[in-house]
Amino acid sequence: MTKRLYLSLIAVLFMLIAVLTPVAVMAGKGGGDKEQKAVETPTAQPVAEKLVRFTAVWPPESLDPCCGQDTASSILYANVYDSLVFPTAEGTVEPSLAESWNVTPDGLSYTFNIRKGVKFHNGDELNAEDVVFSMERILTMGEGYAYLFEPVVDTIVQDDDYTVTITMKKPFGPFLKALVNLYILNKDEVLAHIESEGSFGELGDYGKSWLLTHDAGSGPYMVREMKLAEHCIADRFDGYWQPFDANNPDSFTLVGTNEPVTVRTLMGNRELEITDQWQSSENYKAMDDIEGVDIAYFPSGSILAIQLHNRKPPTDDVHVRRALAYAMDYGSVIQALYPGSTQPVGPVSVVFHDHKKDLHQYKTNIDMAKEELSKSKYYGKLDKYPVDVCWPAEWVAADKIGLLFQASAAKIGVTVNIAKRPWAKMIADISNQDTTPHANILTVSPHYGDAGSNLSRYHSSSSSTWEQTEWLQDPEIDAMISDALATVDAAAREAKYYALQEKLDEMAPSIWLVDVTQRHAYQAAYLDWAPASTGMVIPVQGYKRYMRHIKVYPDRVPE
């Protein structure tokens, strides 16, 4: 018996080894990054040095600026790389790597004079060749922010070591603002790390694998450690071409989590300086009660809307759409879910300077709603046309919006059926005009700091994506959008944006619910976060956590 027991135990041990050996082998290989040894997390560290630690809902995807476009990646790009121009809080751009530039009157050619003496993190000097390489790479790969350039950029040529010329396929008014998202890579360093196996011919993988966890930038911070799906740590780059303030952070850490209890605990322990923007109102309130912690409110440029299907009865009737817009209880949505936010005035966020402020606004007014409904061709037979409202099931807070919409519509006799779906299913449904529900609750964020970004989603080319479930398909709107975006002169473009906003407001293709304000809890006692303290918010993704705009005072940390 004893012998059998021993044999059995040996068998168990053997099986455990069989399970754990492959794990050990794989781990021994380094889990994909052979040079990456240190595993660090921002816990239990007293605020002795000038650190900024912040959370994002998703962990950073990649350090390759030609791949990602999510919030976490955008924050990293803004801090680790430089672009030709730098966005301002006024919605314009100022010189960065490009000291100056010339645009031909027809808007078809841009010549940039590149700043001399700029060093990459490895010490190489940045020149025009790197700019050409970066643009060509993003166009070839087609990922990340490539969609901003691919439709408009024809060629990019190096005129001399410090001059490049971009020739356009067609004029694109906000091109300079879009260039904020063209981050300049060190060509030599990327080419030195190409893996032969890849889908880019002789360029192999174009350096994608290496850039997942390594940076090749010239920005104010250089990456020390990037753990995919976990965190990224970056240190101040002392060779940066612009001066640092003495109190700018020495390093920053981005952690991919938004777990409420974790975030609150870390804030209470002073192990986190800035939270993500996705915490619940209750958690913000709890964190606001922590000594030295404040809540910052920033306009994000994103518009939360109920997108109404413009080609499906009954929402194909403008009067039904307007009636639903008048019936909606905006105050309750904002109060319950978006404190600090405002109701949008039309399709463009107030954050953009070319937003038309005196536009008509659909305020809650049941009498107006009923009056509009009476003009509808469906009046008196709306019971035959129930409206399906959908939102991503993973977005729990949207349940309240859906129910409020249902209750608001009921006041004017419109039946609303709840049809929330998993995000994957919703994407599949909205890719087809026939399967797209009547109403879809979605937030669309701007791609660049210009009203054109909010407006361009109404172009037919955006139909079948979650950016436009209205299926507007209106040739007049398409022409107006194309014309406005092709206008290089800012004043003329603004006038066209105004006309477009008026037209869309009249058509009421969507119920514009919330001009979304982001909320962040932050350690106000020892952090001077310029967007929070001065209200100067750069309306471009990633730049609210630009580290050179943050100062840390470790001696002010509350006991």
Add this chain to the structure above:
Amino acid sequence: MQLFLFILRRLIYSIIVIIGLSLLIFLIARIVPGDPARMALGANAPQWLIEKYHEEMNLDKPIAVQYGLWLRGALRGEFGNSLYTKRKVIEDIGEFLPATVELVLFSGLIMGIGGVLLGMLSAKFNDSWVDNIIRVFSYMGVVTPSFVFAIIFMLIFGYLWPILPAMGRLSRGIAAPEPVTGMIVLDSLLKGNFPAFWNALKHMVMPAFTLALGGLSQEARITRSSIVDNISKDYVLSHQSYGIPGPSIWFRFLLKPSLIPTVSVFGLDFAVLFANAFLVEMVFNWPGLSRYGINVMLQKDLNAISAVILVLGVIFVVMNIIADIVISALDPRIRLGMAKGE
């Protein structure tokens, strides 16, 4: 020989189960609506790029061909690239699995030792106040979801009385040991890096206890009731009548048959720890496979979903075999059944 044949038979069954599982997860992952390429690349990605991804992921081929290609890759340990991390799925598994294995092993240890000890204690003091306290604790442990424990532990030991780190596997500034197994506690011991060992151990306490409590309570209840059942049986009474001392009866004769149901449930509970780990990993920001699994599911990352489920399936099957072997070692009746091929 009987044991060998038994293991061989279970291994053959397991291979059939795993092949079936692979087919099932492959089909389910693909039946779920939504274009993974569109989800990964964004609303504005050009159509040619979407098609290129479809081609790379073989999504443009018939489903049977897709499965054949996937199975061929899986047998070579190649699951393709993840749309979530943009690297090979096998590299992701190599990085995230050790963190989960480490967490689950610690939880299993706590669950097994703690559950049996509490069960024995409860049975020893049957119907006393000790028994009542343990039983109440066990009921609470069984019915309370692990994330509730996570929140309570986090608030108490991470915030109000901050003696334990709130997240991650190591503190900033503590250099991790050279990876040998990928399990930091073990690796730091193997490398003699005691600061890292101590730090990693502290990080382990809250998540491991959180994960273990449900199973621990279950094991305690089962052990207790099993001992209470057996303690009044004839063979125990006869041992007592021979004058064999109490501790000997407990450890030599009573515990072994009483642990059979515990071991049986432990095997399943241990495998379930891998599945339950996702909530704990989310709350404690533990970079493990379960958290990775949830993230890839949300992004419909087909290659990664299939690989994660397959890995968890294999672990589940192996744990069941281990449990069967241990039970057979404990119970001669089961060994006899094996001999008869029952």
